[in-house]
Amino acid sequence: MDVLTKLRNTVSNTITNTVHNTAYGLSQLSSVLPGNPVTREFEVIAHIGSAGPGLLWKVYSGYKKSTKQEAAIFLFEKRILERWSSKTDRELILETLKRGIMQLTKLRHPQILTVQHPLEESRDSLAFATEPVFASLANALGNLENVPQPLPTNLKNYKLLDIEIRYGLLQLGEGLAFLHGDVKLLHQNLCPESIVINLHGVWKIFGFDFCALNQSTDSKQPSWSYIEYDPTAPYVTCPQLDYQAPECILASSNSPSSDIFSLGMLIYVIYSPDNRPLHESQNDLSKCKRFLENFKGSAVSSKLFSVPENLKDTTKLMLSHSPELRPDPHQFIKIEYFMDIGVKTLNYLDKLFQWDNLQKSQFYKGLPQVLKQLPHRVILHRVLPSLYKELVNPPMIPFVLPSILQVMESCEIEEFREHILPNLKPVLALEDPPQISLVLMQQVNLLLKLCPADVIKSDIVPMLTRALESGWEQLQELCLTALPNIVTMIEGPVMKNAILPRIKKICLNKKPNGSATLGIRVNCLLCLAKMLPNFDRWLVYDEILPLLQEIPHTGEPAILMAIIGIYRLLLTHSKMGISKEILATKVLPFLLPLCIEQNLSSSQFETLSTLVIDMINRVTTEHREALKQLDAVRRETQQFEKELSATTQITFPQQNILNDINVTAQKSPTNMVKQSVGMENGLTIEEKFRLAQQQETHQRLQSQEPLTPKTISSISKQQPKDLTATLLKNNLDELNLSASKSPNSQSNYIGQNLNTTWNNQNANQLNSQFLTPPMSSQMMNWTMNNTTSSTNWNSTQSSWNMMTSPNNLNSSWVPQTNLTRKAEYGSKVNSQILQPMASPPNVQTQAKTNLSNQDIMDLLS
Secondary structure, eight states: OHHHHHHHHHHHHHHHHHHHHOSSHHHHHHHHOTTOHHHHHEEEEEEEEEESGGGOEEEEEEEETTTOOEEEEEEEEGGGGGGOOOHHHHHHHHHHHHHHHHHHHHOOOTTBOOEEEEEEEOSSEEEEEESOEEEEHHHHTTOOTTOOSSOOGGGTTOOOOHHHHHHHHHHHHHHHHIIIIIIOEEOOOOSGGGEEEETTSOEEEOOOTTOEEBOSOTTSOOOBOOOOOOTTSOGGGSOOGGGOOHHHHHSSOOOHHHHHHHHHHHHHHHHSTTOOOSOOOTTOHHHHHHHHHHOOTHHHHTTOTTSOHHHHHHHHHHTOSSGGGSOOHHHHTTSGGGOOHHHHHHHHHHTGGGSOHHHHHHHHHHHHHHHTTSOHHHIIIIIHHHHHGGGGOGGGHHHHHHHHHHHHHTOOHHHIIIIIHHHHHHHHTOOSSTHHHHHHHHTHHHHHHHSOHHHIIIIIHHHHHHHHHSSOHHHHHHHHHHGGGGGGGSOHHHIIIIIHHHHHHHHHOOOSOHHHHHHHHHHHHHHHHHHGGGSOHHHIIIIIHHHHHHSOOTTOHHHHHHHHHHHHHHHHOTTTOOOHHHIIIIIHHHHGGGGGOTTOOHHHHHHHHHHHHHHHHHHHHHHHHHHHHHHHHHHHHHHHHHHHHHHHHHHOHHHHHHHHHHHHHHTSHHHHHHHHHHHSSOOOHHHHHHHHHHHHHHHHHHHSOOOOHHHHHHHHHHOHHHHHHHHHHHHHHHHHHHHHHOSOHHHHHHHHHHHHHHHTSOHHHHHHTTOOHHHHHHHHHHHHHTTSOGGGHHHHHHHHHHHHSHHHHHHTTSOTTOHHHHHHHHHHHIIIIITGGGSOOOHHHHHHTOOOHHHHHHHHO
């Protein structure tokens, strides 16, 4: 059995350590209390404090799973009972705790802790749920027994404020008045462990473990039984000796005055520097009796130096040795100490549900002035929760909102988003009454500062859109003032389809009273001017520019200057980049007539004229530059066309060669024969035979297909060297054959000389000098023409002169890529070929002027 007990203790300790090291109370409580019904209905968040006799109850924050309503879960772990070895003591402790919670569950009062779920017992624990709780008064005063370490955030550096103490004592007095007068019940253990502070700062009476019920009938004077203090029982099963009245300890009797004595002792503990009672008996009954016997008169007065003056006399009476001298609860709550403006305000807030709307509205009108005198924590946790209750009553919302908005001004962003925003969001969507939107719009900048971006998009922007549709000009002006501050958060489609159309409607709206509309129009233009830098260019062109020319200004200087300001912004803003076309066709035709407006002052006219001049200068300057660029482009285009034409001639030289061949063909042997026939009556048979051969060769050359760049490339890739050599060799053979048949020895000698020159050259070297088949054909014509008889010398010489002129050389067979060699070739031809042939050639002259192999190669290249 001992082994099982040790094992159970070990497991329990392990589970407890896990509980304290886990972040969330849900996992903690589920691991400790798997079978308690409270854990099945409530979600636990964190361990926040302790309360009850000996602070045995652990307090957890949480909420109800079904309704998501906030709650506090009180937990007693039975493993704590292992401190007492006696089974009787353990059972007595359980019975005491159960009795106190069962009595608490039966009571309903604003100053009594409210139970949401009754006590549930499992094998390992006791648990019940109440309204949301901050901590016990003992925790707030520094008694942190059974509180997790490190301390919860709510208890770190926590100090009670004077207004909290005043109003808390007032609430305790009201609670005792309820217990004594209505329920006829004595608490008998009023101490810091038996008082709980709820989430809104209200002090609630708790710990009815030792309460005394009325024993008499209704018709008689109430009487209460008293159970004497048992020094042998566990201390948690007996009332706190340090807070017990003298009659209870010395005379074994009690009365409502006994609770008043305990309240007086509590006042002393709260105001004392170390928050300790007047005497600490340490659960020693005899020690407590000795103190109470001597606690009279001056002994009491000397101990109350830390209590406020307006409460000191009352506290002295409450701690009187004689019960008859102590005030009752009703007398206590009416003392001067509670006449503070802050206490009255908090008390009114708690009783507002009893008033009608007219009384409430009068109170809320003066509330913002009172809030300036209250601490921020009290306002945030005590005042605002009472105001939130009125947000379900739309007629009262315009009276409540100013106070809430005033509190928001002193709030941190985190505090606002945690405590205020969830309650305020439903109000942002309300349209009726319209005063709600008016109050909110007056503080819209504050809302924009505190609200996150998603709330601005989902709640604030729709509210502004509704304000633009409102018939109240004041509301519209407030909205127009706020829009520039959130323009970056408004999506493009919303701005184009929702915001701008409504602004346009306001600008174009016509009313009988022009002065009322004038202010709205000016505000619309100012709003547009502030938002303009954030607009897309297309949106400005499509929406803003047409709107400026549609606004009926009737010569009003305010409207005209606002329009001029927008145009100036469009002209100077780098992002807009308004074009010269729009300036010339849209803007200037609208602004120029305004230059003769009679209502403008001198300074306003100067502003307008300066803008017009700047726009004209912009148009002329940009157009001048555009024309210069256009002229430059035209010149470049013409130059490019010339270069392209020249490049075409270089790239396709065969076309020029064919043109030269056609020119040469006009002076072909056939034509020369016809001319010769015209000059002479007849030819010899040898001359006719030679002319026939020349005509046949010329016709064969003309019948060949012209060489295109593609053909030349393909031929060059296949066998460029062999083809060139073969063509030249065949043509030279024909020249030699013609020369051999000619009786003229000089012509025969020239053909032999040329043939010999060719044989001494390499065909591959010829091809490397950019020789093409058309060039070889041209040289053949030149050679063949020089084998004619002396009778045809004049015509042949003219043909030679044409072919060897610089122009023909440049356009036909001399490569145009090397101008130096072109000039060199022309000079060689003139000096070595044309000059010797200026007179009828003879053999001796031919021998002297014979060309070298290198000369021929240069000539052919």
